[in-house]
Amino acid sequence: MENTKTKFHPTALRLCTAAMCLAAGILLPQLFHLAGGSVSGQMLLPMHLPVFLCGLLCGWPWGGIVGLVLPLISSAITGMPVMYPNGFSMMGELCVYGVVCGVLYCKVFSAKKGLFSIYFSMIPAMLAGRAVSGLIKWLLLMGSENPFTANAFLASSFFTAWPGIVLQLILIPTVMIALQKAGATGRLQENS
Numbered sequence: 001m002e003n004t005k006t007k008f009h010p011t012a013l014r015l016c017t018a019a020m021c022l023a024a025g026i027l028l029p030q031l032f033h034l035a036g037g038s039v040s041g042q043m044l045l046p047m048h049l050p051v052f053l054c055g056l057l058c059g060w061p062w063g064g065i066v067g068l069v070l071p072l073i074s075s076a077i078t079g080m081p082v083m084y085p086n087g088f089s090m091m092g093e094l095c096v097y098g099v100v101c102g103v104l105y106c107k108v109f110s111a112k113k114g115l116f117s118i119y120f121s122m123i124p125a126m127l128a129g130r131a132v133s134g135l136i137k138w139l140l141l142m143g144s145e146n147p148f149t150a151n152a153f154l155a156s157s158f159f160t161a162w163p164g165i166v167l168q169l170i171l172i173p174t175v176m177i178a179l180q181k182a183g184a185t186g187r188l189q190e191n192s
Helices: 010-035 038-043 048-059 058-078 084-107 114-139 150-159 164-180
Strands: none
Touching: 010 038, 010 048, 010 058, 038 164, 048 058, 048 084, 048 114, 048 164, 058 084, 084 114, 114 150, 114 164, 150 164
């Protein structure tokens, strides 16, 4: 019998990886909520993890699409997040995470794939995504009885979410470095 290796086109690999990230983005929050209750999702931000991975692994178009549709699909399947206003703001936030992270990692830092490029792709994405989330919430709640204030923005985006931010800054680089050492990222990032 002849020993042959099956080679997949990079686009097919990115599609499969993006689909796995989408599935993980639906499943992880459910697991976190089972383990720690509803507050654990707001604090640990489990839906954010697969979007960052998708942007880093597959590039900005895939990361952006997964980030955009993930809250919508999760809300339709599980009822979380509630779409108004949180789900809509998360759609913008996660889309920006996937796009900014993917552009910086695959285009700007494409020559050097290490911790530096991962962190300098994630941190601007985190800040930009949170800014977009705050802007969307502010626009949606502008005429309501409870408008979205700067204090509410800081509380939800940074003070409540700091454990999730720390988790992202530890877990995502660890996973990316492990995947790079295993040689699992090369074909995904061809022509991305």
